[in-house]
Structures are given as structure tokens and as C-alpha cells.
Amino acid sequence: MDEEPILDSMLGWLARWLRMLGVHAIYSPSFNDESLLSINHLLITRDRELFRKRSLPTLLLETSIHEEWLSISSLILGTQLVINMDRSLCPICGSKLVKVGREAVVSKVPRSVLLRHDSFWLCTGCGKVYWVGSHHMRIGKELEIARYILSRLKASCVGNNLLIIHNN
Ligand SMILES: [Zn+2]
16 A cells, blocks of 8 residues: 555645644545545545445545544654655655755745745645744644653454553
């Protein structure tokens, strides 16, 4: 089975976050159920019906709390809930990022940003530019919540192929 998880169309938020954490999350809002049934990757889904029909490894997220999605996925995927820009992938398209200097992004970011930062990351796929700015405070807060939830998760095995994870 391939390592990269596939996320169903309801999990765009989770795909963006997992990519920021360096996970090669495969996501397309246009995957249909037919292809999701047979695809040989770990499937992460919100769709109970799809979960029931799948015979391949599947993670069903029954909660609607986004930080819980992140905690549970990180537990299953063995991903650390910490941002490391050198490992991060583009949240939009999932491609690799390369670190570049100010001169490489002069025409691509606002002047005020250019003046305040000297490290930038350029997406090798879609060309979007990233930097560690004030929005990273918010990202850090969100990850702190997810880490707290992770520390309280309990897992129990039912039968021999169903693992139930719940928040204590
Ligand atoms: Zn990109």
C-alpha cells in the first residue's frame, strides 16, 4: 500500500494542514466514490457509507471538530504536530517548497512583507510564496490545541481490524 493518505472531498481543511506538516496528502474535491472504494492508499473520510463499503485501510472521522481531525490523523500517520518550514509542502497543491531569498520573490509579495522578512519558501508546483509571518501565531495556537487533544486520545481495538479512537 502507498504511504500517502487520500482525503475525501469533505476534508480540504485537513489536507491543507497535513501538507503544512509535511504529509503528502492526496486531495481532490472531484474524487468519486467509485475510485475511492478501490484506491490502495489509506483513505481518510467523513463518509460512513464509504467506510462501511471499503475493504482497504480507512480512517473514518466521526467528529466535526477540526483540531480532532488533526490529532487523530497525526496519531495514525505518526506525524508530529509541529511546523518545520523545511519539511512543509504547499497547502494548496501539495508540491515541495524551496527556500529562497528576498530577491527571488520581489515581484510576488507585498513590499511591506518584503521589508520585514528575508526568508521565503516558493512552491515548485503552483508558484505560491510563503513566509513565517504573523499568521504563524494562529497556526501555532491551532497546533497547540491539537497536541493537547492528542495527549488525551485513547484507542481500543474491536475485533481484529477495527481501532476506535476517542477523546477522553
Ligand atoms: Zn503549490
